[in-house]
Amino acid sequence: MAKYIAQIIIAGSQVIGRAFARALKQEIEASQQAAQRLGNQNNAKTRSERVANQKLGLTLDEAKQILNISKLSKEEIEERYNSLFKANEKASLYLQSKIVRAKERLDHELKNSDSKEQTTKEGSNT
Known part of the structure; x- marks a missing residue:
């Protein structure tokens, strides 16, 4: 057994x-x-994108999803930011901070794209 x-x-x-x-x-x-x-x-990814992702803690896609934005335009970002920030004013400080970080990330991307456009314009003018 x-x-x-x-x-x-x-x-x-x-x-x-x-x-x-x-x-x-x-x-x-x-x-x-x-x-x-x-x-x-x-x-x-470009070096600037990796730096921005690390610095701000969000990727560009995450920031777009948080603010529910499909294309980068200053007016749309401001509009969505204001409405979401006010909607979560009393509800959640955490959500407000995510909204602020998303706006910062999108603003950073707009600034980078504007500077790239400016550089290409200067290069074509010379």
């Missing part, structure tokens, strides 16, 4: 060990793929 119990324990251990090894291998592959995707994404 003890012999059969020992065999069952050994067989069960082997099955669990193989399953654990397989799951570990899949997890390692998934994390390597995620790291590759992140690396490709970071290579695509």
Whole structure:
């Protein structure tokens, strides 16, 4: 009887060990793929975008989603910012801070795009 119990324990251990090894291998592959995707994404971004994302804590897409903006225009940003900030005035300081950060990020992007346009205009004028 003890012999059969020992065999069952050994067989069960082997099955669990193989399953654990397989799951570990899949997890390692998934994390390597995620790291590759992140690396490709970071290579695509310009240095100024990475700096802005780190400095302000939001990506451009996140900021657009927070303020529900599809295109960058100063008027639309101001309008959405004012309405959302006032709507959350009594509700949540956290939401207000997210709205402020989103506006800062979008303003930073507008400033960068304006300076790029100015640089290309100056380059074409010379």
